[in-house]
Amino acid sequence: MATDISTNAIHGRDELLALAERRIASVREGEGHLLLLSGEAGIGKTRLLQAMHGLADGFSLWGAGAFPQDIELSAGLLLDLGYAMSRSADADVADRGRALVSDLVGISEPVDDPGDAHRRRRLLVLEAADRLASLAADGPALLALEDLHWCDELSLEVVGHLARRLRSLPLLVVGTLRTDELHHEVPVRAWRSRMLLQRLAEEARLPRLDLEDTTRMVQELLPSSHPSADLVTLVLERSGGVPLHVEELVNAAAQGRLEADPHYVPDSLADAILQRFRMLSPNGQECAVAAAVVRRSFDLELLAAVAGTPLDEAAASLDELIDRHFVHEESPGWFGYRHALIRDAIESSAPLARRRALHARVAEEARSRVELGGDAYRSAHHEEAGQLAEASVSATAAAERASALSAHQEALELLHRAVRCLGDDRERLPELLARRAVEAAANDLNVLAAEDYEKARAHLAERGQVRDAAALLPGLVAARHLLGDPLPARIALIDEGLAVADDGELRAVLMAAKAAAYLVDDRLDDAIEAGEEALAIAGQDEPTRLDTAATLGSVLVFAGRMDEGWEMLERTTLRAAELELEAEAARGYRLIGSSASTMVEYERAEPWLNKGIEYADRTEQSNHRHYMAAHLAHVWWCRGRWVDADRSAQHALHEREGGITTRIVALHVAGFVALGRGHADTAVRLLDEARQLGEQMGELQRFSPALWGLAECAVLRGDHATAVTLTEAGFEASHAVADAASLFPFLVTGTRARLAQSEPAAAQAWAEKVSADLQARGIPGTLPAVDHAAGLIQLAAGRTGKARDLLGAAREGWSSRDRWWEAQWCALDLARCAVASNRRTDASTLVEGVRDAAAAIASRPLLDAARELGSRLDEHDAAQPWSPLTLRELEVARLVAQGMTNREIAGELRITARTAGSHLEHIRAKLGMSRRSEIATWVASIQETEA
Numbered sequence: 001m002a003t004d005i006s007t008n009a010i011h012g013r014d015e016l017l018a019l020a021e022r023r024i025a026s027v028r029e030g031e032g033h034l035l036l037l038s039g040e041a042g043i044g045k046t047r048l049l050q051a052m053h054g055l056a057d058g059f060s061l062w063g064a065g066a067f068p069q070d071i072e073l074s075a076g077l078l079l080d081l082g083y084a085m086s087r088s089a090d091a092d093v094a095d096r097g098r099a100l101v102s103d104l105v106g107i108s109e110p111v112d113d114p115g116d117a118h119r120r121r122r123l124l125v126l127e128a129a130d131r132l133a134s135l136a137a138d139g140p141a142l143l144a145l146e147d148l149h150w151c152d153e154l155s156l157e158v159v160g161h162l163a164r165r166l167r168s169l170p171l172l173v174v175g176t177l178r179t180d181e182l183h184h185e186v187p188v189r190a191w192r193s194r195m196l197l198q199r200l201a202e203e204a205r206l207p208r209l210d211l212e213d214t215t216r217m218v219q220e221l222l223p224s225s226h227p228s229a230d231l232v233t234l235v236l237e238r239s240g241g242v243p244l245h246v247e248e249l250v251n252a253a254a255q256g257r258l259e260a261d262p263h264y265v266p267d268s269l270a271d272a273i274l275q276r277f278r279m280l281s282p283n284g285q286e287c288a289v290a291a292a293v294v295r296r297s298f299d300l301e302l303l304a305a306v307a308g309t310p311l312d313e314a315a316a317s318l319d320e321l322i323d324r325h326f327v328h329e330e331s332p333g334w335f336g337y338r339h340a341l342i343r344d345a346i347e348s349s350a351p352l353a354r355r356r357a358l359h360a361r362v363a364e365e366a367r368s369r370v371e372l373g374g375d376a377y378r379s380a381h382h383e384e385a386g387q388l389a390e391a392s393v394s395a396t397a398a399a400e401r402a403s404a405l406s407a408h409q410e411a412l413e414l415l416h417r418a419v420r421c422l423g424d425d426r427e428r429l430p431e432l433l434a435r436r437a438v439e440a441a442a443n444d445l446n447v448l449a450a451e452d453y454e455k456a457r458a459h460l461a462e463r464g465q466v467r468d469a470a471a472l473l474p475g476l477v478a479a480r481h482l483l484g485d486p487l488p489a490r491i492a493l494i495d496e497g498l499a500v501a502d503d504g505e506l507r508a509v510l511m512a513a514k515a516a517a518y519l520v521d522d523r524l525d526d527a528i529e530a531g532e533e534a535l536a537i538a539g540q541d542e543p544t545r546l547d548t549a550a551t552l553g554s555v556l557v558f559a560g561r562m563d564e565g566w567e568m569l570e571r572t573t574l575r576a577a578e579l580e581l582e583a584e585a586a587r588g589y590r591l592i593g594s595s596a597s598t599m600v601e602y603e604r605a606e607p608w609l610n611k612g613i614e615y616a617d618r619t620e621q622s623n624h625r626h627y628m629a630a631h632l633a634h635v636w637w638c639r640g641r642w643v644d645a646d647r648s649a650q651h652a653l654h655e656r657e658g659g660i661t662t663r664i665v666a667l668h669v670a671g672f673v674a675l676g677r678g679h680a681d682t683a684v685r686l687l688d689e690a691r692q693l694g695e696q697m698g699e700l701q702r703f704s705p706a707l708w709g710l711a712e713c714a715v716l717r718g719d720h721a722t723a724v725t726l727t728e729a730g731f732e733a734s735h736a737v738a739d740a741a742s743l744f745p746f747l748v749t750g751t752r753a754r755l756a757q758s759e760p761a762a763a764q765a766w767a768e769k770v771s772a773d774l775q776a777r778g779i780p781g782t783l784p785a786v787d788h789a790a791g792l793i794q795l796a797a798g799r800t801g802k803a804r805d806l807l808g809a810a811r812e813g814w815s816s817r818d819r820w821w822e823a824q825w826c827a828l829d830l831a832r833c834a835v836a837s838n839r840r841t842d843a844s845t846l847v848e849g850v851r852d853a854a855a856a857i858a859s860r861p862l863l864d865a866a867r868e869l870g871s872r873l874d875e876h877d878a879a880q881p882w883s884p885l886t887l888r889e890l891e892v893a894r895l896v897a898q899g900m901t902n903r904e905i906a907g908e909l910r911i912t913a914r915t916a917g918s919h920l921e922h923i924r925a926k927l928g929m930s931r932r933s934e935i936a937t938w939v940a941s942i943q944e945t946e947a
Contacts, residue, residue: 010051011243012213013044016204020052023172027059027140032166034159034173034195036148039206041341042244042269045176048206049144052174056142059172062135065146065330066155067296068340071186072376072398072414074407075104077145077155078128080297083371084331100131105370122618125154129161136171143173147340148188149181153409153620156191163200179205187409193651194617208241217243221250234265244339248272251325255279273345280320283309287317288326292347293358296372297336306361360385374398376414383421392421396432399439406582408442408620415439430459434472441479442583444623446659450479470497471506474513482623482659486698487521508538512548519551522700522737527555546576546584554591557599558741560777566604569595577615586612586621590628597631597638598701598741600781602818605635623659626652630665637672640820642857646673661702664690668705675713676821678860683713700733704742707733711749715756716861723753731770740774744782747771748822751789755796763793784813788826795829800837807833824850824862831869841887844873848888882942884926890942892919897936 010017016037023033037045053061064084070076082104085097103124135141145151145159162173182189195201209217214236218227235253239245252272253265266272280288290307291298298306304314318335321327326346330336337343347355363381366372375398382391399414415436422429437452453476460469477490494514501507515531518524531552538544549572556565573588589612596605609632616625630652636645649669652662667690674683687709694703711726727750734743747770754763767789774782791806807830814823827846834843847870854862873886882890895905902920906913929935 010044010047011217012209013048013051013206016048016206017051017055019204020048021055024052024056024059024142027056027142027170027172030168030170032136032169032171032173034163034166034175034201036192036195036201036203037174037176037206038179038203040180040242041178042242042339043206043208044243045206046146046339047243049146049174049176052142053144056140056172058140060135060139060141061144062141063144063146063330065297065336066148066150066152068150069295069373069377069380070150070152070155072152072380072402072410073373074152074154074376074402074405074410075124075128075158076373077148077151078158079104079371079373084334087332087334089332096131096134100128101371103127103131125158125161125618128158129165132158132162133165133169133171136169140170141172143171145173145175148175148177148192149186151188152407153187153191154405154407156187157618160191160195160200163195166200175201185409190655193655197647197651209236209243209246210241211236214239214241214246217246218250221247222254231265238265238267239269244341245269245272248276248342252276269341270345273342274349276324277326277346277349280324280326281317283313284317284320284324287314288321288346289350289354290358291321291327291335292337292343293350293355294362295343295347296377297330297334299334302365302369302372303335305365306358308361356385360387363387363390375401376410379414379417383417388421388423389425392418392423392425392428395421396428399435403435403439406619408439408622412436412439412443412445426459430456430468433459434475437472437475437479441475441623442621444626444659444662446479446482446623450476450483453479466500467502467506470500471509473497474509477513477517481517481520481697482661484660484693484697486696487517487523490517504537504539505541505544508534508541508544508548511537512544512551515548515551515555519555520699520701522558522739524555524559524737527551528559531555542579543576543581543584546572546579546581547587550576550584550588550591554595557595558739560740560779562599562779566592570608582619582621586616586619586624589615590624593628594631597635599779600638600741600744600817600819602635602639606632606639609635623662626659626662627665630662630669633669634665637669637676638820639818640853640857642673642676642859645669649673660693660697664693664702664706667693668709671706671709672821675709675716676857676859676861678716678864680713680717684710687713700737700739700742704730704733704739705745708742708745708749711746711753715749715753718756720753720756723749724757727753727766731773735773738773738777740777740779740782743770744774744779744785745822747774747785747789748792748825751792755792760793760796763796767793781817781819784810784817784819784822787813788822788829791826791833792829795833795836798836800833803833804830804837820853824853824859825865828862828865828869835869835873840873841891843869844887847873885923889919889923889926892916893923893935893939896920896923896932897939 023035026033037048039045062081064077064081066077066080079101082097082100086094086101088094088097132143135143148156159173159175166173177188177192182192196203211232215232218232218235235246235249239249248269249265249272252275255276266275277285277288287303287307287309291303294302294306300311300315300318303318304311307314309317318327322329325338326342327335327337359381363378363385366374366378366381375394379391379395379398382394395414395418399411399418402411402414415432419432419436422432433452433456437449437456440449440452453472457469457472457476473493473496477493480490480493491514494510494517497510498507501510511530511534515527515534518527518530531548534548535545538548549568553565553569553572556568569588569592573585573592576585576588589608593605593609593612596602596608609628612628613625613632616628629648633645633648636642636648646669649666652666653670667686671683671686671690674686687706691703691706691710694706707726707730711723711730714720714723714726727746730746731743734740747767750766750770751763754766771786771789774786787806788810791803791810794806795803807826811823811826811830814826827850831843831846834840834846847866850862851866851870854866885893891909892905895908900908902916903913906916909916923935924930927935927938929938
């Protein structure tokens with residue numbers, strides 16, 4: 001029998017090995033890292049990981065891997081690590097592994113109180129992260145986590161918590177993942193993006209081998225054959241430069257017709273694997289297929305049971321598979337395929353009937369072997385075996401446990417199986433569809449959620465269960481809202497349910513849904529009426545009471561009853577979180593954060609949004625998480641953190657995360673950044689899309705910000721007629737519902753546009769009517785706009801004293817609210833006012849401040865405006881006796897002449913010592929002087945000239 005050939009050498013990975021050495025050296029110094037090795041299947045991630053094991057001399061080495069079905073198994077990766085540890089010969093390691101397994105298995109058990117499961121899950125995440133951190137308790141350690149593309153959400157959450165602690169741990173965590181498996185549904189996709197975005201991980205991508213590297217690899221595999229250049233070229237062509245393909249193709253060629261035909265190479269990887277597979281003994285082939293069907297690690301007893309072979313024969317076959325490089329020992333007594341591609345090729349080679357029989361045996365064995373993954377694992381094999389009824393029942397049970405653990409993505413995958421395997425059992429269909437709709441909504445799959453709610457309602461209605469059908473309406477209405485259904489259609493659905501609601505509990509739920517629908521459409525009075533009725537009849541239904549109270553709190557905030565509204569919102573949200581009512585708590589965080597973001601309460605918005613995002617991440621509330629992340633980006637834009645804002649918004653847009661409301665907010669943010677940086681065409685494209693989506697929904701908060709952004713773009717481009725039209729449209733939409741939160745930006749933009757058209761009377765009339773609406777609501781964050789617009793009108797009329805007071809108050813208001821954009825333009829307006837009143841030093845100081853602030857975040861429109869005004873000041877200064885200094889530099893020079901230090905000058909002028917030093921350097925350069933005494937002499941000469 002021909003001998004299989006293999007190599008452990010690494011080719012074409014010098015830079016990656018150098019990176020690994022640097023990270024290992026850093027860990028030796030006590031600073032850990034999370035390093036992701038990514039690339040397509042077979043590219044050599046595992047081999048590079050093995051090379052890192054060799055570099056990590058003196059490290060303790062740990063490892064675990066995910067398997068294809070682990071995406072449905074909560075904590076599957078961690079269980080694999082725990083079971084591997086528990087099999088260690090080291091008693092301490094084995095005890096720690098058993099403790100980890102005990103925690104993970106225990107939390108999967110059903111409980112009477114869902115709150116207990118939620119609390120246990122949160123504790124588990126923290127405790128599991130502690131256990132992983134303890135791997136480095138005795139010195140530097142390397143933890144290898146393979147095939148994260150198959151990993152479940154809970155395991156990834158634990159690794160994410162660990163990543164936040166690695167900087168202070170001597171622990172290198174290396175994860176491998178296939179880039180060709182990162183489709184939208186897998187949990188690792190969003191997790192990887194977050195880890196990289198938050199700089200908690202770094203990623204190294206493995207490229208394909210080039211001709212030179214392929215040549216070296218082939219020569220190493222065939223050292224005695226002296227492979228020809230033609231053979232190497234053919235291998236490269238058929239392998240595509242993927243190392244596993246190269247090895248398998250050369251291996252198969254060496255055992256095939258290579259001696260007779262020096263250019264013989266199998267056509268594909270699958271051909272190469274199956275050629276080697278057919279050279280196994282008959283028992284070896286049987287066991288190879290059985291092992292492949294298991295689709296995860298196995299021991300000898302499991303292999304024998306699935307293959308239907310006595311232990312001694314299974315042992316002999318296992319030895320053969322190891323010798324022929326099909327499988328390897330992963331931990332003492334446990335084995336797995338050397339690569340998933342090899343496993344997949346062998347499994348697919350078996351006839352369907354054979355595979356079904358093997359899957360049935362695996363499912364039977366899984367009943368008594370908890371380490372295989374319980375109901376979730378068993379349901380997949382029942383389905384593959386054609387045992388559909390058993391598959392549906394076990395998948396439903398697994399989904400129930402996953403949902404109790406807030407593992408909503410796993411629950412959704414399992415419910416897909418439960419529904420498709422249901423067969424003729426129509427009795428359970430409405431229940432399963434309704435449950436799947438809940439999990440789909442939690443995963444932000446609103447089309448599926450709406451479809452399932454509709455189907456479940458239709459089945460219940462056919463049976464005459466009209467009350468049960470009506471109970472599904474709040475979920476359906478929420479999903480339809482996120483799909484853009486207008487308010488009348490959603491209210492009609494709720495009214496349809498109210499017509500058959502025969503008890504207070506159901507009526508309260510429906511009225512709460514109606515209040516929420518009115519809220520997002522800014523029908524505040526209607527929302528209050530519906531919400532108060534829901535509270536009056538909710539009784540002891542805590543979820544409904546809390547959900548309604550959150551709605552009312554938000555309504556009160558928008559209605560101007562700020563203190564009362566914020567207190568109600570915050571108290572309600574914290575209470576829902578305390579009771580582990582996940583949906584209600586996540587919605588509460590969402591309402592606080594988005595309301596504060598909209599109401600110019602950024603100091604309140606940012607911490608609540610951060611808390612809410614963390615809570616939604618932990619409880620897998622994807623829709624809430626994505627929406628809050630978009631609003632956090634909005635807050636960052638408002639506060640002048642444009643790089644962070646744009647990165648977050650672009651991520652949401654490109655990854656298609658969230659429903660339509662999330663996309664609209666992300667479009668707003670990306671559009672505002674573009675207009676602020678002077679990219680007018682991009683801004684108009686993004687904001688126009690947001691406007692169209694918002695107008696389809698018919699909700700003010702969705703389309704009004706886009707209208708303002710488009711109006712601001714028009715002003716910046718000098719298209720003042722378009723700006724007037726857009727601001728008028730914005731006013732009419734807000735005035736119709738007595739809104740102030742969306743209206744306030746239009747006031748200043750509209751005033752500028754009308755003044756630019758030389759229509760002071762129109763500007764005055766505009767400012768009066770918009771200001772009246774803002775003052776009627778009295779929302780503090782919107783009121784600086786009133787002073788700002790009035791100041792612009794006074795400045796245009798030449799009343800600089802009044803203008804200065806109004807613009808100064810506006811600038812202080814904008815700055816105190818962290819409204820960066822308006823604050824900078826207001827500073828320039830103040831500078832113009834200062835020029836008009838011959839306060840040139842004040843004007844120079846203001847222009848300089850705006851120029852520095854705008855340069856820091858690359859705001860071209862502001863930079864251009866500041867430079868234009870600065871140039872006018874410079875032209876005036878050039879004719880003065882103190883030229884070439886600016887007025888500010890002259891002030892600094894005079895203080896130098898008085899003997900002041902840089903620190904004293906800074907205190908006098910209310911600038912930083914660094915800025916004072918910078919001015920002094922400019923003075924020295926312009927005057928050609930190096931000593932302070934020379935500057936003092938020059939100042940004295942200027943004073944004589946002025947005298």
